[in-house]
Structures are given as structure tokens and as C-alpha cells.
Amino acid sequence: MMVHAHRALMAIPVRLTLRSFASSAAALxxxxxxxxxxxxxxxxxxxxxxxxLEKNEKGHVIxxxxxxxxxxxxxxxxxxxxxxxxxxxxxxxxxxxxxESAKSITESHGSLNLLINASGILSIPSVLQPxxxxxxxxxxxxxxxxxxxxxxxILVIKHMWPxxxxxxxxxxxxxxxxxxxxxxxxxxxxxxxxxGWHSYRASKAALNQLTKTISVEFARKKDPVACILLHxxxxxxxxxxxxxxxxxxxxxxxxxxxVQKLLTIINSTKQQDNGKFFAWDGQEIPW
Numbered sequence: 001m002m003v004h005a006h007r008a009l010m011a012i013p014v015r016l017t018l019r020s021f022a023s024s025a026a027a028l029x030x031x032x033x034x035x036x037x038x039x040x041x042x043x044x045x046x047x048x049x050x051x052x053l054e055k056n057e058k059g060h061v062i063x064x065x066x067x068x069x070x071x072x073x074x075x076x077x078x079x080x081x082x083x084x085x086x087x088x089x090x091x092x093x094x095x096x097x098x099x100e101s102a103k104s105i106t107e108s109h110g111s112l113n114l115l116i117n118a119s120g121i122l123s124i125p126s127v128l129q130p131x132x133x134x135x136x137x138x139x140x141x142x143x144x145x146x147x148x149x150x151x152x153x154i155l156v157i158k159h160m161w162p163x164x165x166x167x168x169x170x171x172x173x174x175x176x177x178x179x180x181x182x183x184x185x186x187x188x189x190x191x192x193x194x195x196g197w198h199s200y201r202a203s204k205a206a207l208n209q210l211t212k213t214i215s216v217e218f219a220r221k222k223d224p225v226a227c228i229l230l231h232x233x234x235x236x237x238x239x240x241x242x243x244x245x246x247x248x249x250x251x252x253x254x255x256x257x258x259v260q261k262l263l264t265i266i267n268s269t270k271q272q273d274n275g276k277f278f279a280w281d282g283q284e285i286p287w
Contacts, residue, residue, distance in 0.1 A: 032058025033171035034109050038090060038156050039119025041065035044182065044232055046073045047255040048116055051263060053081045059171075060109065064090035064101055092119055092152025095159075102159040111167030113174075114266065115160050117153035117181045121145060122200055130197040142199045149203035153181050154210045157227075168224035176226045178269045180262070181211050183229040183277065190286035208277060208287065215275030226274040230265065232258045233280040253280070 035052050039045040040063035049063045061084060065071050068087045078085050086108065090101045105112065121144070123129050128141045157179055164177040185191055187204025208229055215227040235258045261280040277285045 030060050030109060030111070030113075030171050032056050032060065033113035034060045034062065034111060034167060035114040035116070036062040036064065036105065036112055036160065037116045037118055038064050038092070038153070039117065040087075041067070041071035041074060043118075044235060044255055044259060045116075045118035046071075046077075047259040048118060048263070049074065049077060049085070051256075051259050053077065053084060055263070060084045060086075062086045062088060062105055062109070062112075064088045066091045090156075092156065093147055095155055098155050098159045102163065105160070105163055110163070111170070112160055112163040113167040113170065113172050113177050115157065115164060115177075115179045116266075117156055117179075119148065119152065120182060121148045128199070130200055132196050134198070137198050142202065145199035145203040146206060149200070150206035150210060153207060154214070157214060161223075161225075164225045165223050173267065174269060176224045176269070176271050176274075178266055179211075179214075179225060179227040180266050180269075181207060181227070181229050183207055183211075183231055185231045185279065185285055188277070188285050188287060212275050212287075219274055224271075226269050226271055228265070228269060228273055228275075229277040230262050231277070231279045231285060232262055 033056070037045050037048045037052070040049050045063075045065075049061055052059060052061050061081075063074050063077075063085060064087070065074065066089065068074065068089055071087070074085075074087050078087060088101045088104055089097060091097045121128065128144055129136075131137050131141070164179065167177050169175045169177060184200070184204045186197055186201045187208050189205060192201065211227050211229050218225045218227060233253045235253045235255055258280055261282075265278050265280075265282055277287065279285050
């Protein structure tokens with residue numbers, strides 16, 4: 001009996017070691033790491049894809065958007081980086097498309113080292129406009145903002161979680177995998193001095209709280225993943241263009257500048273940064 005018990009005990013660490021080795025080998029297959037950019041068809045998301053491919057000649061990128069066939073910018077990058085860029089359909093308002101993307105990435109890559117949630121809405125002609133006063137608040141606008149800006153990114157993290165745990169920092173200079181959710185300074189309750197923009201502010205505040213909550217769970221389970229929130233500044237994109245009139249010239253950033261700054265923060269992220277909210281210049285933003 002003692003011999004059998006000894007054999008059983010010896011078998012446990014061997015199996016765990018082999019499983020750990022297999023996971024590490026799968027992750028290390030992708031030298032340079034595997035990054036996913038959700039909301040990559042244009043604006044900041046597209047610029048993230050571009051810079052990730054250009055600045056890391058060994059890195060692989062998975063770009064997702066609602067309609068890949070109409071994403072001309074992504075298709076141009078695919079022509080240039082055919083071996084290192086995969087494009088998948090994903091709509092943050094349809095959870096089944098998130099599940100399908102996760103399955104596809106599991107089969108093709110097996111792990112992720114970086115997830116950037118870049119999608120977001122501020123205004124849609126005849127559908128959604130930032131509210132300058134309480135009297136202009138309506139339920140449909142608030143629910144749509146919440147669904148796209150807060151719920152969608154969290155569902156993406158939910159389904160990509162196993163891939164991030166499997167990837168960790170393998171293939172990168174980081175010790176951990178990183179989840180970077182694009183938030184906004186207007187989502188800070190402590191920094192709100194001007195009011196207005198009720199739906200957008202509230203949806204980004206919800207994203208902040210949800211991300212913070214996830215970061216606590218990751219830490220408790222000792223997962224090799226750090227969740228951070230990023231404020232890109234006011235960037236010259238389709239999202240901000242209708243509202244740039246009063247933005248000082250030196251406070252309106254190009255996509256190239258903003259993404260360069262944000263990637264610097266992402267690439268230097270450590271485990272102790274888990275759950276923090278950073279502006280483009282690396283300064284922490286109050287909740």
C-alpha cells in the first residue's frame with residue numbers, strides 16, 4: 001500500500017509539469033507574442049494594429065471588427081503583413097460572435113499575450129448625440145452607450161480569459177499578459193467638473209468599475225494577467241471630429257502620437273499595475 005501511495009503521489013507533479021510544459025511550448029511557438037485588437041477597423045484601433053505590426057517584426061496580431069470585408073484599412077495591412085495578421089468578425093453587441101472569435105483564436109494560436117478593447121461610440125447621426133443637459137437624456141441612448149462601451153468589452157475579456165491565462169508574458173518582454181480597455185477621462189467621477197455627456201460618461205465609468213472588478217478577480221486567482229484602463233486624450237478621429245471646435249490645437253492628438261504613447265504604457269505594464277487607470281502620458285487618473 002505504501003508503494004502504491006508513493007507512486008500515486010509521484011504521478012501528480014509529473015502530470016502537472018507536463019501540462020505546464022505543453023502550455024508554455026504552445027505559447028512560445030509565437031515568437032514576439034500574439035496581440036488582439038478588438039474594434040480595429042478604423043481610428044485608434046486600426047492604428048494599434050498598424051503599430052503593433054510595424055514595431056514588432058516577430059509579433060502576430062488578430063484584428064476584429066463587425067464587417068471585415070468593408071474594413072479597407074485592415075485589408076491593406078493584410079496585404080502587407082499577410083503572415084502575421086489575422087482578421088476576424090466580431091460584434092460586441094452579439095455575444096455569439098465573441099465566442100466564435102475565441103474558438104477561432106484557440107484553434108489558430110492557442111494563446112494571447114495582449115488584448116486591446118478599442119471599440120466605443122460617442123455619437124451616431126439621428127440615433128445618439130452627447131447630452132448637454134438632463135432634458136436631452138433618453139433611455140435608448142443610455143442603453144446603447146452602455147452596451148457598446150461597457151458590456152461589450154467585458155464580454156470579450158470573459159471569452160478571451162482562458163487564452164490570456166495560457167499566454168501570459170510568453171514571447172514578450174512583459175511578465176504578464178495585458179488587457180487594455182480604452183476608457184476616457186470623462187469617465188472619472190472625481191474629475192467631473194463640467195457635467196453633461198451623461199450617457200458617454202456613465203458608460204465609461206461603468207467600464208472602469210467592471211474592469212477594476214475583473215482585475216481583483218485575476219489577482220485573487222493569481223492569473224498572469226494585468227487589466228488596465230487607458231485614456232488616449234482627445235484624438236483626431238471620426239469619433240471626436242464633430243466635437244473638436246473648442247479643443248486647443250496642442251490638446252488634439254494624432255492617432256499615431258496617441259497610440260505610440262499608449263503602447264509605451266502597455267509594454268511597460270507589470271503585475272502591480274493591475275487595476276489602474278492611466279492617461280496617455282502615464283499619469284494615473286482618479287476614479
